Amino acid sequence: MGKTTSEKILARASGQESVSAGDIIWANVDRAMMDDILGPRVQIAEKIQALGGKVWDPGKVVIISDHYPPPASIQQAEIVKFTRDWARQYGVEQYFEFAGPCHQVMAETGNVRPGSVVLGTDSHTCMGGALGAFATGIGSTEMLGVLVTGQTWLKVPETIRVLWQGALPAGVMAEDISLKTIGMIGHAGATYKAVEYAGETIRALSMDERMAITNMAVEMGAKVGLMPVDETTKAYLAARGITNYPVDASDPDAVFCAEHRFDASALAPQVACPHGVDQVTEAKTVREPIHQAYLGSCTGGRLNDIRQAAQLLKGKKIAKGVRMLVSPASCAIWKQADEAGYLRTLADAGAVILAPTCGVCVGLHSGLLAAGETCISSSNRNFIGRMGSKQSRIFLGSPLTVAASAATGRITDPRTLL
Numbered sequence: 001m002g003k004t005t006s007e008k009i010l011a012r013a014s015g016q017e018s019v020s021a022g023d024i025i026w027a028n029v030d031r032a033m034m035d036d037i038l039g040p041r042v043q044i045a046e047k048i049q050a051l052g053g054k055v056w057d058p059g060k061v062v063i064i065s066d067h068y069p070p071p072a073s074i075q076q077a078e079i080v081k082f083t084r085d086w087a088r089q090y091g092v093e094q095y096f097e098f099a100g101p102c103h104q105v106m107a108e109t110g111n112v113r114p115g116s117v118v119l120g121t122d123s124h125t126c127m128g129g130a131l132g133a134f135a136t137g138i139g140s141t142e143m144l145g146v147l148v149t150g151q152t153w154l155k156v157p158e159t160i161r162v163l164w165q166g167a168l169p170a171g172v173m174a175e176d177i178s179l180k181t182i183g184m185i186g187h188a189g190a191t192y193k194a195v196e197y198a199g200e201t202i203r204a205l206s207m208d209e210r211m212a213i214t215n216m217a218v219e220m221g222a223k224v225g226l227m228p229v230d231e232t233t234k235a236y237l238a239a240r241g242i243t244n245y246p247v248d249a250s251d252p253d254a255v256f257c258a259e260h261r262f263d264a265s266a267l268a269p270q271v272a273c274p275h276g277v278d279q280v281t282e283a284k285t286v287r288e289p290i291h292q293a294y295l296g297s298c299t300g301g302r303l304n305d306i307r308q309a310a311q312l313l314k315g316k317k318i319a320k321g322v323r324m325l326v327s328p329a330s331c332a333i334w335k336q337a338d339e340a341g342y343l344r345t346l347a348d349a350g351a352v353i354l355a356p357t358c359g360v361c362v363g364l365h366s367g368l369l370a371a372g373e374t375c376i377s378s379s380n381r382n383f384i385g386r387m388g389s390k391q392s393r394i395f396l397g398s399p400l401t402v403a404a405s406a407a408t409g410r411i412t413d414p415r416t417l418l
Contacts, residue, residue, distance in 0.1 A: 004194065004251075004254045006224065007159075013027040014026055021159070025153065029060070044144050048147065056147065058093065062095075065083050065084065069357060104127075114237075118136075163199040168265075170418060185220045187276055208305065229247045277380070283413040290406075292373065293322060294378065295324065295378050303333050306326070310341075318351060327354040327355065327359075381394075398414070
């Protein structure tokens, strides 16, 4: 019987010739990532001394302060300082601050590689599957064990295959693929499953677009979202000096617990309505007035996202009464978008350009919503109170949908402005 990608990666990580879905294994961890919000300050700093007081391999640990920077309160500043000091105390040289959301920074710095096991204290760590890694989120208690031993136990997941065929129409983006998939499978339909994305649509996507899709795999409950390792993957890694890694792919006779097929050529811009990521409908059916449009985060703030939004808004103005916030997904992307003139175009339209940060997406700073306000966001969650007041409302859409909505003042199918 053939094996899935996840089964192959986890067999190698556990030192076994073969594992199957449902097996409980001890896996060696290639990278352990912590952020500031669920990092050393949550149980880890307090309890690591009782477990020996040492990190198993500081070179395999990455700490990224991304939720609180730039700190908006003394408490936030103290948390970032604590995280920074802890990294220094335990010899973790890969500490990043003001670099951007952790998942993008992990990919850009070569800490996510095909065939590796990457664990992070953030649920969207699954974005690393775009590079063929078994990347998934864990809690701080689990991370404590990883830091001390370099291992964790995992149940080998069953795999759902998601097949997309056909070319994307103009005005439709990767986040539309993601929302359509989640709307079909449901917010818990892939719980503790691996989701493998395949098909000619996926193969044609850039790495920016692939990351937008795997980032949101957890929004249907998935343990990991995986993309094929192909020439696009290899080119992205080669640009970072990475050329030596295993390439895993599901065998032709691998067993999938479910398969879903989609026609990309028939896909229209999608919107997830409050308060669930799986409450998905076509953007053209929603005409909700908005107060804020947010372009950014580890889902919708990469260079391709900013470029397409800038192209749509060139020569236009943000609607009266609407504020548009733009936060690139990393410092590197901020610089690239600036050099290409995209940020200037967005600023000329009336957008406010922010630092690379998680602050807006998770409602910590830089753009909170008041009671009664509505936001269209290119981020990954629209839960109650996610971006501020529990009496606010969040719609999710692609960067193009966000830009079009900012221009019209209400949720808008971007194809009407192209």
